Amino acid sequence: MARDAFSALDSTQLTPFHRKVMVLSAAGMFLDGYDITVIAVALPTVTKQWHLSSFMTGALSASAVIGMFVGALVFGRLTDRLGRKKMYLVNLIGFVVFALIAAFAQNAWELLVCRFLLGLALGADYTISTSLLAEYAPAKRRGSLMTRLGATWFIGAASTYVFALLLLPLGHNMWRVMLVLGAVFALIVLWMRRTIPESPRWLAAQGRGEEANAVLTGLGDTGIDLTGPAAPEHNSPWRTLLSMPLLRMTFFCCGFWFMYTLSYYGITLYTPTILKQVTSSTTGTYVGSLIIALIGVAGAVIGVNLVDRVGRRPLLIVGFIGMFLALTVLALWQSPGLAGLVLLLGLAVLFANSGPGIVNLVYPSEVFPTAVRATANGLGTAVSRVGAIIGTLWLPTLINSSGLHRVLWLFVGASIIGLAIAAALAPETKGRSLEELSEEYSGSAATETVGR
Template structure:
């Protein structure tokens, strides 16, 4: 007669440990792509003045170079989303980081504004592909109970990468003799490390299942994941995805408009303000890098807060108030032209914090609201729309600050934030605690 001790058999312990190690590795190599995105955008600010003087570029070209990566994301994300839905998450997962590594390394050798523009555009295309494959892949592997937190972790990495780049870039450009080319090119070291870390990663089982490759999907679930978490997958139909599905029904249109529009309105003002924070804050009597670093730090705090709360209180509960607060704070900055510098700084910091909350949700809604067959193309489309806004804001802000003034520029930003608040108020769904199949039901019904 055997006695049950309650202990897990050694073989099962080993399997559980393997699965935990895999999940940690998956998270690291996926959020690493978002860290790179934040890094390449944050590193421009500290070197901007030196780069501009060295290349003798105009404000318009300056804004275009700053926006180039964002334009590239707008190009790469729909292409990557379509390719990821057609050929799988895994191939694109490797192609995008390889392209990024090569393009990033080219920054060491740029000698003209035109070449720098092309290089930053290529890097943006690679990041855009990462958006449309990284978030879907993480959503498709993540356990329901912590899916929101894991998707939010990608935004912690983004804001963390932006802040890290800004701090390091400021130190390097002011305290060392490193060239601005080398400082921009430091993203190459992170990219190569990620490329090596992604070797040997499996394909998404949900994508395989939707392709009719059910045995392969089940084998991956059994080897790497907790099978009960994928019980909804076994009841899913095999469907061929097309771009037209994004607008095929009333609910599909609502979901597509919300995801892409909300994302646009959250990032457009923030990217512009954060990229040119030194210039913006100087208009309000605040000189030096401390305010700029503070903006990024408060945004990161907002992301961490959202990551902690999103699986506890829900997505919509965070989206609506954070959007309205972002609008109110930008509007106050714009209307209160004679406000003391400290009040303006507090309002900017407050905006950065609540926008960090909203920015985190833009990485969660697409993976949950789009069904598997178009999760890539839907995320890619929404990312492209958002980056049109981010690129436009980044390109136009330096021009608007000169021609219209700081007050009017902030009121325009507030107007964009208002649209985002209205979209959240009337269209934001609640997907907390739902399986991916349940969350996506609203898309087609």
Template sequence: MSPIAARLERLPFSRFHFKLLLMGGLGFMFEAIDAAIIAFILPVVRTKWHLTSFETGLLGSSTYVGFLVGALFAGLLGDRFGRRVVMMWALTFFCVLTFANAFVNDWHTFALLRAIAGIGMGAEGAIIAPFLVEFVSNRYRGAFTGALAGFFSFGFVAAALIGYFVIPLNPEGWRIALVIVSLPVVVLLWWRRSLHESPRWLEIRGRHAEAEAVVSDIERQVERTGVTLSPVVPLAGTTVSYEHSGSFFGNLKLLWKPPLAKTTLMTWCLWLSVTFCSYAFFVWIPGLLVQHGMTITKSFSVSIFIYLAQIPGYYSSAYFCEKLGRKTTIVTYMGLACLAGIWLANAGSDTTIVLASIFMSFAMNGVNAGEYAYTPEVFPTHLRATGMGTASAFGRIGAICSPMLVGYIYPLWGFAGVFGMTTGILLIGALAVIFLGVSTTGKTLEEISEAEYGSLRPDAQSAELRTAK
């Protein structure tokens, strides 16, 4: 392992890491608010614009078309040009477009702007985890990334509160909600100016002096808190320096070459199943409760409790990611989500639906925390953002399809059809992790790459990258 990686691995969790957690976590939170607020806007604009069930589902899916594009190109751009610049521009993009969306007057324009804003949201969500995980020691990497993803839950709860207290105030409350969602992002954007580029990425690009300067500054920040750093201990694992990176399609090609192909297939299946089921549930549940007979106000108030269940789901999963391992945690929570889906499929009364929904919310977000902790670890550094971005992008196909499918299936088969479908898809994702997933617990990022992809020797990789340009 290079001295840069060894120096990062010896760092204790410090104020520097907590600051990273807040910067990245707040990005996830604002993304979640923006993604979730549509669930509370849909019942209002459906009536306002006289939308059919399918058109409502199409409107719910529009954001995730942009998510797909943003997630894909964030990963590819992040490996080529750096993680930090992508994260800054993604946040700016989605902030501006969300603000503009508050002033439209027809559902077609609304859907178009949601799709364009989704490019920024998708890029933000795909780049945060592979960027920040490269600063963190393997001793707490799983818990850190799980806790980072846990900020999604605060975003969903905030969206539910805005939906309950703001949207029903007047017929234009949904516009006020979108303005509220977009403005705080500006503060986060200003705060992120102090972020360093990933020293691991700088090193594999051959920018050793910059990587050294970043790590030295981090060490000074840690030492200023009174911590005495231990001597650097050489660790196992290979670090390869690349003066140039492959082309976009060249990096995609590398993901599908053995032995990475198995890992790529596993992450794509995992993200597709989880994202499909998450958005089928969270985008539609307030509207489904209304269609089941609740008033809009009551469904929004109940949704607050459903979304609150995300918080223990995320943070219990972050804990178990370190104690049980990423694979075990992901599969366990997917099993719990399947049980919740079966419960919802057979639910009859309002009380049963709400209790089953709370259980589903807890379980699904336990899976989300696990996948965010796991996915960046299973790819080597020079392909980490591409691997994470393409998995996230492929998963967005599920986010695009699921709201429309729910809008089509619910009138025909009700809760049984919707949640029977989600249960089956979750089982496919769980099987992919069980049979194709690799072990990452207790290993540094370099050790994982060496153990799983040791056959990708430096000279062979360099040749691949040269021919892929």
């Protein structure tokens, strides 16, 4: 059976190589979190310096997210066609180039364009890193390794506020230096990623069994013969994802991820802006933002340690319940003050990051077959960015016209819908091989079949 072809890879204990792939994939996620959140630090400064309207403030926040929407769709499909490794390297070039150009932007429009282009690379990395890591990870440790990507994203976001506090003496130029630092780090990761071999699962699916054998032999797996023809492609990847039986999983992955990002990005990309409504202290604003971000990191750590023990489904459902409760209390509390605002936003982010914020990188990589795995990751990422765009582009305008408390009900509603989708559709996938899951949810092993 197809599921037996990679049994040796799935039964392999965690090795230094697995940790290397995880660290280098997580480094991309760290940069995603860092580069996305830098705009939250820059907004109070550039809004005042460039006299920005509420719409332009929202557009600057959403520009990278819109770029991620496009990048995930385009590069997800290219990753399935051209391979994981090529795109694993190419997308980081975008991190370096566009972050550097953005650092020298002289007006809002230049920054907006640069952020959009940077977003293309950010969206690409979601599809590439998750697909590559999932295809190398042992089945019993896959959830833990995959969720560490999400946890590292939150660490990257939190580090933004650490650097903001350290670089506060630089004043208006602080965010520019932060972008340059991100570009330097991306260059280091690009150099280190060159040593990662192509995914043997992808090679086998392309009929390149000898190359897949060579990769597995180099990793210490012996006695495996994956030589055989490429799996036949009966449909385009998009038709496959949007047709039964995979349509159910496509709706599930896109639906809960959309609802999560609608709430999460609306909160995190405007945390300093939201906190400024209850304090006039710049230091207090960044300290409060850092506390919320660190609580979010703690939530991700909780999820990482539970995902292979209690499973994906319980984490997802409990995460949405916690988001709903924290945001509802905040929406009902008219004058929470700085401490109350930090506490409740922190709790919302804690539950979000312990559930939907980390399993969103796991489910699309597990329930879809190799031939469309990166495309599915790209589609899920793209749809989720629509939620993020709604949560960022119009939030300043909505807050100005309706007030923060009314806007919070939008996030409460998103949590309820996300909970409903999770309760109705979330499967349990812990400890099972990718081939076994592919057979169950695609209704056929055809896309995974290889000769032996």
